[in-house]
Amino acid sequence: MNSSYTKLVDNLEYLKLTQMVTHLDETIDFMNNNQLSFVDALIKLTDYEIDMKEINMVKSMVRVAAFPHHKEIKDFDFSFQPSVNKEQILDFISLRFIERKENIVFLGSSGVGKTHLATSIGIAAAKKRTSTYFIKCNDLILNLKKAKLENRLENRLKHYAKYRLLIIDEIGYLPIDADDAKLFFQLIDLRYENKSTIFTTNSNFKDWAKIFQDPKIANAILDRVLHHATVINIVGDSYRLKDHIKKETEES
Structure with missing residues (x-):
């Protein structure tokens, strides 16, 4: 034995x-x-x-998803951001939108929690073994530009197109020239009605023509982004300043 x-x-x-x-x-x-x-x-x-x-x-x-931090939905203070519908966010966490190949756009000024919420949904997806990737818009553009120069744009576009959930953070923080806007459009077009994408932006949609420096391309991008999308407009104070605001209230 x-x-x-x-x-x-x-x-x-x-x-x-x-x-x-x-x-x-x-x-x-x-x-x-x-x-x-x-x-x-x-x-x-x-x-x-x-x-x-x-x-x-x-x-x-x-x-592998390359999240900027590991903030989950339990870490989000909904009481501080009453414009955010908690039940709606929990529905996103269920990943029903991914099954339906829909997009989410978090719109709001800096610090209101857009990236936190997008990351939380992404972590929930990754935990359920859904292929997920997080990238800042400027880094995405730089990577596509580099790939084009090295004659491997098609492979790079396919790489970003393969994820069932792609999170593109901070659209509008930096301007995008017309040639780069075309690269961005190619990716959005590849994912359109095939995969889900979460976008965060501090810019209203009417300003996207300025961001992409080409109204025609901007409209084509918006058309595909918004066609099957839920837009969450977050109106409130900066989430990052929450503790400072609380301290000032206690001291006053």
Whole structure:
């Protein structure tokens, strides 16, 4: 028995089934004490391994998504931002919009929580093993420009188009020249009605013609962004200044 047990442990370690090694003794004891069949014991033992692989997979999906921070929906103070409908955000967290290939646009001034909410939804998606990627608009444009110069634009566009959820942060913070706007349009057109995209912007849609420096391209982008989209207009104080405002209120 001892030699068989040792051989089993060696085999499991060789196969890198570390959770099965860790829980082997307790599973054998449980099987003996509860008259568990060999098959049921094996199911119990392999469940430990699967659970750990699932945990590691989720961690990997979240890491690969390149979020700027790990802020989830439980960390968002809805009482500070009453213009945000909590039930609507929780519906987004259910990922129903991804199944329907719809977009979300968070619109509002700097610091009101646009990126936090977008990231929270992205983390929820990644945790459910939905391919997700976060990128700032300026970095996206720079990457597409670089790819075009290196004659690999098509591959780069396909890379960003493959994610079931792409989060493009901070549209409008920096101007985009007309040539770069065309690159951006190509990506939006590839994803249109195929995948879901979350956008955050501090600029009203009427100002997008100035941002992209080409009214025709701006309209074409907006047409595809907004066709199947929910726009969340956040009106309120800067979320980043919340603690300072609270302190001033307490001192007054």
